[in-house]
Amino acid sequence: MKLSTRIRDFWNEFKHRKIGMLGLGILVIIVSISVLAPVIAPMDPTRWSDVNYWTNNPKGVPPTWAYYIQGKVPIPQLYLENYKTKLTKISGYPMIQAFLPINYTYTEFPTMVKWRINLTFVGAGAFYEIYLMRPDKKKVTLYTGTATTSNASQGWTIIEIDATRHPDVERRINEWLSSMGLDINRIQPAAPIQIAFADLKLLKKNKLVPLKGEYVFTVRAIAQGKNINVTQFRVILGATAYGLLGTDKSGRDLFKGLVWGTPIALLIGVLTSVLGVAIGLLYGVTSGYIGGWSDEAMMRVVDILMSLPKLPILIVLAIAYRPTIWLIILFLTIFGWMGIARVSRSIALQLKESAFVEAARAIGASRKRIILVHIIPNIVPYTVAALALGIPDAILTEAALSFLGLGDPSLPTWGAILNQAQTGGALGSGMWWWFIPPGLAIAVVSMAFVFIGYAVDEIVNPRLRRR
Amino acid sequence: MASGLGRYLALRAVNSIIVIVAVVLLTLIMFGPLVDQQLKAQIEMEVRQQILKGGAFGKYKTPEEAKRAMQKAIEERIKALGLDKPWYIRIWGDLWRTLTFDLGTSWVIKSDSGSSKVVNILLERIPRTVLLFGTSTIILLVLQLLLGAKAAATPGSLFDRIVVLSGLLGYAFATWWVGMVLLYLFAYLIPIFPAGGMVSVPPPQDPLHYALDVAWHMFLPVLTILIVALGGWAYVTRNLMIGILTEDYITTSRAKGVPERKVIYYHALKMAAPPILTQVTLAIASIFTGGLLTEIVFSWPGMGLLYWDAILSLDIPVIMGDVYFTTILIVLANLTADLLYGIVDPRIRLGTGGATL
Numbered sequence: 073m074k075l076s077t078r079i080r081d082f083w084n085e086f087k088h089r090k091i092g093m094l095g096l097g098i099l100v101i102i103v104s105i106s107v108l109a110p111v112i113a114p115m116d117p118t119r120w121s122d123v124n125y126w127t128n129n130p131k132g133v134p135p136t137w138a139y140y141i142q143g144k145v146p147i148p149q150l151y152l153e154n155y156k157t158k159l160t161k162i163s164g165y166p167m168i169q170a171f172l173p174i175n176y177t178y179t180e181f182p183t184m185v186k187w188r189i190n191l192t193f194v195g196a197g198a199f200y201e202i203y204l205m206r207p208d209k210k211k212v213t214l215y216t217g218t219a220t221t222s223n224a225s226q227g228w229t230i231i232e233i234d235a236t237r238h239p240d241v242e243r244r245i246n247e248w249l250s251s252m253g254l255d256i257n258r259i260q261p262a263a264p265i266q267i268a269f270a271d272l273k274l275l276k277k278n279k280l281v282p283l284k285g286e287y288v289f290t291v292r293a294i295a296q297g298k299n300i301n302v303t304q305f306r307v308i309l310g311a312t313a314y315g316l317l318g319t320d321k322s323g324r325d326l327f328k329g330l331v332w333g334t335p336i337a338l339l340i341g342v343l344t345s346v347l348g349v350a351i352g353l354l355y356g357v358t359s360g361y362i363g364g365w366s367d368e369a370m371m372r373v374v375d376i377l378m379s380l381p382k383l384p385i386l387i388v389l390a391i392a393y394r395p396t397i398w399l400i401i402l403f404l405t406i407f408g409w410m411g412i413a414r415v416s417r418s419i420a421l422q423l424k425e426s427a428f429v430e431a432a433r434a435i436g437a438s439r440k441r442i443i444l445v446h447i448i449p450n451i452v453p454y455t456v457a458a459l460a461l462g463i464p465d466a467i468l469t470e471a472a473l474s475f476l477g478l479g480d481p482s483l484p485t486w487g488a489i490l491n492q493a494q495t496g497g498a499l500g501s502g503m504w505w506w507f508i509p510p511g512l513a514i515a516v517v518s519m520a521f522v523f524i525g526y527a528v529d530e531i532v533n534p535r536l537r538r539r
Numbered sequence: 540m541a542s543g544l545g546r547y548l549a550l551r552a553v554n555s556i557i558v559i560v561a562v563v564l565l566t567l568i569m570f571g572p573l574v575d576q577q578l579k580a581q582i583e584m585e586v587r588q589q590i591l592k593g594g595a596f597g598k599y600k601t602p603e604e605a606k607r608a609m610q611k612a613i614e615e616r617i618k619a620l621g622l623d624k625p626w627y628i629r630i631w632g633d634l635w636r637t638l639t640f641d642l643g644t645s646w647v648i649k650s651d652s653g654s655s656k657v658v659n660i661l662l663e664r665i666p667r668t669v670l671l672f673g674t675s676t677i678i679l680l681v682l683q684l685l686l687g688a689k690a691a692a693t694p695g696s697l698f699d700r701i702v703v704l705s706g707l708l709g710y711a712f713a714t715w716w717v718g719m720v721l722l723y724l725f726a727y728l729i730p731i732f733p734a735g736g737m738v739s740v741p742p743p744q745d746p747l748h749y750a751l752d753v754a755w756h757m758f759l760p761v762l763t764i765l766i767v768a769l770g771g772w773a774y775v776t777r778n779l780m781i782g783i784l785t786e787d788y789i790t791t792s793r794a795k796g797v798p799e800r801k802v803i804y805y806h807a808l809k810m811a812a813p814p815i816l817t818q819v820t821l822a823i824a825s826i827f828t829g830g831l832l833t834e835i836v837f838s839w840p841g842m843g844l845l846y847w848d849a850i851l852s853l854d855i856p857v858i859m860g861d862v863y864f865t866t867i868l869i870v871l872a873n874l875t876a877d878l879l880y881g882i883v884d885p886r887i888r889l890g891t892g893g894a895t896l
Contacts, residue, residue, distance in 0.1 A: 091707075375554055376554060376557050376558055376561065379554060379555070379558050379824075379869075379870070379873060380558055380561065380562065381562065381824060381827075381828070381862075381865055381866050381869045382824065382825075382828065383828040383831065383832075384562070384828075384861070384862040384865045384866060385562065385565065385862075387846065387850070387858065387862070388565065388566050388569050388570070388858070388862055389569065391569075391570075391850065391853075391855075391858065392569035392570065392573075461710070464710055464711055465710075468713055471713055472713065472715070472828070472832055475713075475715060475832065475835075476832075476835075476846065476847065476850055477850060477851070478850065490716065490719070493719075494719070494835070494836070499719060499722055499723045499726075499727055500727065500734070502723075502727060502728075504723065507716075507719050507720075507723070508720065510716075511712075511713060511716035511717075511719065511720070514711075514712075514713055514716065515708075515711045515712045515713070515716075516711075518710065518711035518712075519707075519708065519711040522707050522708075522710045522711050523707065526707055
């Protein structure tokens with residue numbers, strides 16, 4: 073029978089199988105996501121573990137839609153940049169003040185407060201103070217510092233601080249609190265910076281609610297010299313929700329991680345399975361066709377390899393080599409070909425005695441030709457199901473390895489995200505958006521191939537059909 | 540009669556020994572250089588401390604002389620331990636030591652009783668893993684036989700289709716992730732189960748309450764393993780049973796008027812037992828590794844959590860010991876299944892083939 077008709081016959085049978093078509097449908101979606109990843113979630117995937125890349129994102133916030141479902145509106149990410157300056161003199165020294173106002177009308181606290189200030193001055197040094205003027209006209213000093221320069225004509229400094237949990241900022245806020253007879257240990261905010269936005273009347277009743285009104289972030293700096301200026305003043309207030317799948321505790325966009333995890337999982341699964349099937353097929357056929365003593369020995373090797381404990385050995389290899397994704401695929405392949413080898417061998421044993429192989433041998437075909445032309449093409453249909461089922465196996469094993477923190481550290485694999493969720497205490501802090509989607513993604517991709525494999529198996533091995 | 544079973548078991552035992560030796564050799568080759576480095580650094584530190592502390596430093600006239608003496612002492616120690624010989628010679632000694640359970644001392648991790656001996660750390664952990672894994676496996680075996688047989692009795696029914704579907708889904712889910720979800724749901728969102736560990740702190744005093752407390756902690760991890768593995772196992776049993784139920788002798792029993800219940804749960808199940816055991820043998824390792832990772836999620840202080848701790852602190856001797864004992868446990872579990880298989884399958888018992896499994 074011609075190959076094209078065989079494939080057409082196969083497809084005609086396959087398309088009547090609901091579960092197989094469901095698997096195929098999921099697969100089409102997954103492949104589309106993989107191909108479109110740069111469009112859906114623009115990112116350089118190798119910068120996934122680069123913390124600086126994510127530094128301006130809010131940390132550990134839920135997806136936006138989760139807010140709307142509860143009928144709440146999240147605070148957006150606020151970038152404050154339009155500052156005004158005022159240059160004056162204080163006891164003969166130049167003093168600059170920069171103001172960054174924000175009308176805060178939200179019912180929740182910002183999840184992050186970050187600022188970046190660029191201070192230039194002429195002189196030996198400068199002293200600066202960053203404070204917040206509150207709507208109730210109270211001043212909260214957040215940070216102070218000095219800048220010096222060896223170059224007396226021109227000095228500059230960049231003050232870039234994540235104030236959310238900064239120890240200096242926390243100390244300043246504590247000082248401010250105790251100056252009003254309050255104690256931070258009794259209040260226990262999620263982040264110390266939130267106190268600076270709190271309604272004091274309610275705070276005295278131990279209620280942590282933001283005070284609405286106009287706040288002004290202010291920089292005040294005095295130069296020990298002739299001139300001073302603020303050339304950049306930017307404050308970021310962190311949103312309480314982010315994107316489609318929220319962020320993890322380092323501010324990584326989990327939607328991007330999920331999308332980019334798809335092509336990686338497919339690559340690992342498909343390549344491992346294809347390599348494993350190819351090796352197993354060749355090995356099994358050779359062993360079965362040659363037969364005799366070497367067949368016995370080759371199958372002994374398969375027996376032993378099959379009883380090796382997979383995960384412990386992978387752990388050992390991963391610790392010893394700190395592998396890249398390619399090496400991981402190679403390691404997974406080592407454990408992925410023995411099943412096929414057994415099946416191929418038993419089919420080869422049957423085919424060896426069949427009439428058409430006898431005929432080929434009679435007209436003087438070489439052993440290599442018989443194996444490659446007459447035997448292997450007849451086994452291939454039986455390996456299709458194994459190929460499909462080998463893919464989820466490889467994906468799940470790689471995920472397990474990454475979950476142990478032993479995957480390729482540079483890439484956003486789903487297992488690695490789950491590892492970070494486990495070490496970052498996602499369960500305890502209720503961050504379901506961190507650990508539910510990656511595990512579901514693993515399951516959905518695996519499911520697609522399991523369904524396809526099951527349907528193919530039913531067609532190729534009619535014995536297994538439901539009676 | 541015994542010769543068939545004996546030959547078969549001997550073959551399996553030889554296979555098991557090869558597996559254990561191969562795994563140990565692999566870990567030794569992989570970790571040998573790392574362990575050597577650590578040992579040499581330790582020797583150097585000890586010698587330096589000895590010389591400084593013992594006041595022997597003043598003995599030497601020049602710093603160079605002191606340095607030379609120190610170097611000599613270090614070399615002597617290295618020679619005494621045999622560390623100067625190449626790895627491919629030393630590895631056989633290491634292999635023997637490992638096989639005889641001399642696993643050395645850990646770098647970081649200590650046992651609950653405070654011991655740094657890797658063997659002691661593992662001896663504390665093994666029973667806990669065996670408890671979790673053994674309980675799950677026994678429940679799994681019983682339930683899958685019942686569910687699989689019931690599905691096979693009515694192929695195509697709703698119940699049967701649920702078994703098939705859950706069998707397929709079982710292949711797709713990561714056990715440890717299902718554990719994370721269950722833990723989140725039933726320990727954090729609706730806190731009816733403990734958030735991890737094996738016993739409450741402080742543990743209950745009388746044995747009955749202690750056992751109940753452990754069972755309470757064990758509930759979610761066991762449930763996790765069951766949810767993921769049960770469908771697949773029941774599916775295998777179902778397929779084998781469907782094949783057997785079409786055999787002539789089953790039709791004969793039915794025709795003789797044997798009750799359907801007895802036909803399925805006695806006659807057919809008995810025939811299906813050997814192939815089911817084969818499948819169990821194949822599945823046991825994967826259930827076991829799934830269980831190890833589940834331990835991590837539930838902070839169950841067994842061998843799986845030990846991997847996690849040892850990887851985090853890069854405690855190589857502990858990882859080596861853990862790998863060794865994991866291999867032994869998997870091999871033993873497989874041997875038990877092989878033994879049962881040999882007893883159940885008459886072809887092997889009578890030595891009429893089938894031994895080349």
